Amino acid sequence: xxxxxxxxxxxxxxxxVRDLTFxxxxxxxxxxxGPNGAGKSTTMNIMTGCxxxxxxxxxxxxxxxxxxxxxxxxxxxxxxxxxxxxxxxxPEEYLRFVGEAKGLKKAELADxxxxxxxxxxxxxxxNRRIGELSKGYRQRVGIAQALLGNPRVxxxxxxxxxxxxxxxxxxxxxxxxxxxxxxxxxxxxxxSEVQAICDRILILSHGRLIAMGDAESLEQTLLTxxxxxxxxxxxxxxxRAALVPLAENGLxxxxxxxPYSLNPQExxxxxxxxxxxxxxxxxxxxxxxxxxxxxxxxALLELTPKKASLEDIFxxxxxxxxxxxxx
Amino acid sequence: xxxxxxxxxxxxxxxxxxxxxxxxxxxxxxIGAMLYNIQAAVSNFEFVLSFGSFVFVIIVPILTMRVxxxxxxxxxxxxxxxxxxxxxxxxxxxxxxxxxxxxxPLCVISLYPLxxxxxxxxxxxxxxxxLFAFFLMGAAFLAVGVFLSSLTDNQGFxxxxxxxxxxxxxxxxxxxxxxxxxAIGSAAALFVLFLALGVLVRCLTGNEALxxxxxxxxxxxxxxxxxxxxxxxxxxxxxxxxxxxxFERFSAFVNGVFDLTAIVYYASVIIFFLFxxxxxxxxxxxA
Numbered sequence: 308x309x310x311x312x313x314x315x316x317x318x319x320x321x322x323x324v325r326d327l328t329f330x331x332x333x334x335x336x337x338x339x340x341g342p343n344g345a346g347k348s349t350t351m352n353i354m355t356g357c358x359x360x361x362x363x364x365x366x367x368x369x370x371x372x373x374x375x376x377x378x379x380x381x382x383x384x385x386x387x388x389x390x391x392x393x394x395x396x397x398p399e400e401y402l403r404f405v406g407e408a409k410g411l412k413k414a415e416l417a418d419x420x421x422x423x424x425x426x427x428x429x430x431x432x433x434n435r436r437i438g439e440l441s442k443g444y445r446q447r448v449g450i451a452q453a454l455l456g457n458p459r460v461x462x463x464x465x466x467x468x469x470x471x472x473x474x475x476x477x478x479x480x481x482x483x484x485x486x487x488x489x490x491x492x493x494x495x496x497x498x499s500e501v502q503a504i505c506d507r508i509l510i511l512s513h514g515r516l517i518a519m520g521d522a523e524s525l526e527q528t529l530l531t532x533x534x535x536x537x538x539x540x541x542x543x544x545x546x547r548a549a550l551v552p553l554a555e556n557g558l559x560x561x562x563x564x565x566p567y568s569l570n571p572q573e574x575x576x577x578x579x580x581x582x583x584x585x586x587x588x589x590x591x592x593x594x595x596x597x598x599x600x601x602x603x604x605x606a607l608l609e610l611t612p613k614k615a616s617l618e619d620i621f622x623x624x625x626x627x628x629x630x631x632x633x634x
Numbered sequence: 635x636x637x638x639x640x641x642x643x644x645x646x647x648x649x650x651x652x653x654x655x656x657x658x659x660x661x662x663x664x665i666g667a668m669l670y671n672i673q674a675a676v677s678n679f680e681f682v683l684s685f686g687s688f689v690f691v692i693i694v695p696i697l698t699m700r701v702x703x704x705x706x707x708x709x710x711x712x713x714x715x716x717x718x719x720x721x722x723x724x725x726x727x728x729x730x731x732x733x734x735x736x737x738x739p740l741c742v743i744s745l746y747p748l749x750x751x752x753x754x755x756x757x758x759x760x761x762x763x764x765l766f767a768f769f770l771m772g773a774a775f776l777a778v779g780v781f782l783s784s785l786t787d788n789q790g791f792x793x794x795x796x797x798x799x800x801x802x803x804x805x806x807x808x809x810x811x812x813x814x815x816x817a818i819g820s821a822a823a824l825f826v827l828f829l830a831l832g833v834l835v836r837c838l839t840g841n842e843a844l845x846x847x848x849x850x851x852x853x854x855x856x857x858x859x860x861x862x863x864x865x866x867x868x869x870x871x872x873x874x875x876x877x878x879x880x881f882e883r884f885s886a887f888v889n890g891v892f893d894l895t896a897i898v899y900y901a902s903v904i905i906f907f908l909f910x911x912x913x914x915x916x917x918x919x920x921a
Contacts, residue, residue, distance in 0.1 A: 352712070355715075355716045356715060356716060356919075357712050357715040357716055357919065358919055359919050359920045376718065376720070377718045377720075380716060380717065380718040381718050383716070385712075385716040387709065387712040387713075387716075389709045389712075391708070391709055391710040391711075391712050391713035392708075392710065393641075393645060393708070393710060394708070395645065395648045395649060396644065396645070396648065400644060404637055404640070404641040404644075405713070405717070407636070407637030407640070407641075408637040408638065408641075408717045408718070408719050409717060409718060410718065452713070
């Protein structure tokens with residue numbers, strides 16, 4: 308378990324990370340999501356002891372990363388944004404060095420070396436110079452390095468950046484595989500990637516943690532209310548009249564609780580968009596709408612509940628902050 | 635530490651640096667041995683080492699320029715920071731690897747006096763005493779080189795500064811005869827030296843106040859000492875320049891004196907610069 312408490316990091320006057328507090332539980336795949344410059348790499352560098360925080364602290368299984376670095380670092384495998392590889396070495400030589408530095412004994416090292424080479428699919432290139440390898444393979448060697456010593460937590464900083472689509476899929480599969488035996492924390496600025504791999508998401512923006520949770524609960528709790536779009540086979544006045552009972556039931560009102568807009572279409576139909584408030588259930592409202600219109604004898608040609616996607620949340624959250632920090 | 639040591643050695647022997655270093659060192663001492671021991675038929679091997687010591691100006695920067703600068707440029711330093719090894723272990727591992735690369739050609743050189751002794755009278759004690767001092771002097775320069783490499787991520791810059799520093803050290807005794815020996819001149823030179831020291835402290839700690847503090851306290855001390863006893867400043871600057879010269883210390887061994895203070899001096903230089911290197915690396919973490 309990793310816990311970060313009130314992490315703050317200043318570069319000169321610039322605050323890269325501000326008052327970050329979170330816990331990483333064992334056995335999950337965590338995604339660190341945020342636009343470029345949000346403080347993802349800085350946070351990861353602090354968590355792995357590569358960088359000191361201006362204030363706040365990180366503990367790994369109770370070991371402070373700066374006060375007991377040896378114990379803490381043994382629990383972590385880290386792949387920085389640029390894989391830290393020595394280009395003149397072969398993957399095998401390189402991994403041997405990392406394994407030795409992590410304190411693995413001879414037999415143990417030979418054993419783990421074979422395991423991680425197989426696990427990351429780099430066994431075929433073990434004796435080629437790293438400088439000759441493609442970016443995808445270099446990334447794999449970087450991940451293999453993080454896996455040595457069998458750490459509980461694997462931290463990967465933007466592991467798919469700069470890879471081709473096939474390589475990206477392979478690396479994602481690999482991360483998913485790793486998630487079965489390790490706690491994985493990886494960063495990305497691509498939402499769909501995080502959504503595809505992670506079961507917990509942390510969203511960072513401008514150095515602050517602005518949301519944390521699993522994908523569904525993020526959608527449910529943070530979600531800007533969704534919308535329901537409908538097209539009624541009637542003019543604008545009739546449509547408005549049909550909506551009146553809903554307003555009377557408290558489901559709908561024009562004064563803010565549930566705003567809606569009506570637009571007459573060219574063919575005599577009316578298009579309405581109703582925005583849901585946070586505590587409203589889209590299904591309930593759809594049901595009410597259906598009966599309201601059928602009671603008024605108006606056919607509904609279209610009734611579409613629109614859920615806001617995580618993409619919308621991401622954009623909205625990160626953009627809000629932009630305005631905030633600009634003001 | 636042994637992991638870092640083994641890894642560094644592999645890197646040196648994968649690339650040409652170890653071979654170029656060894657070849658140049660052997661070539662210079664070889665030329666020296668030919669000139670002194672064979673052509674001039676002098677039986678003192680220590681003169682060869684004295685002649686060959688100039689080679690440090692070139693080969694030490696070649697060997698040390700990449701040692702930390704390249705890690706920084708390739709971002710492999712992040713790996714070292716995230717591994718469960720301390721910065722001291724990393725620096726020591728790297729330094730021991732350098733010493734190993736340096737010792738290999740010295741082992742070859744150590745055979746020369748024995749070979750020559752087959753053909754005449756060679757005073758082996760001074761030969762090997764000088765060789766030992768030669769090793770320590772080189773080791774001290776290597777420590778300086780490691781520190782310079784830790785200041786930048788540009789190998790060329792590290793090498794350039796390294797050449798300048800060792801060259802100045804080589805000529806400092808010769809130059810000391812031309813600098814002002816007056817009391818006021820020495821005091822002024824000390825002021826400049828402390829200013830430079832202040833800048834260095836500021837660079838290493840990133841702390842403006844500390845840099846100025848060190849500089850001003852030292853300057854105040856010099857001013858007080860100067861007012862108290864101006865006579866003690868007479869000829870101080872040339873003395874300091876001679877004292878700072880690592881080459882000058884070596885000449886005592888060449889003259890047949892096994893100078894213990896010089897050995898302590900070399901050891902202090904090594905420890906001091908390795909300590910600074912560790913601080914320089916640690917500081918980057920607090921950037």
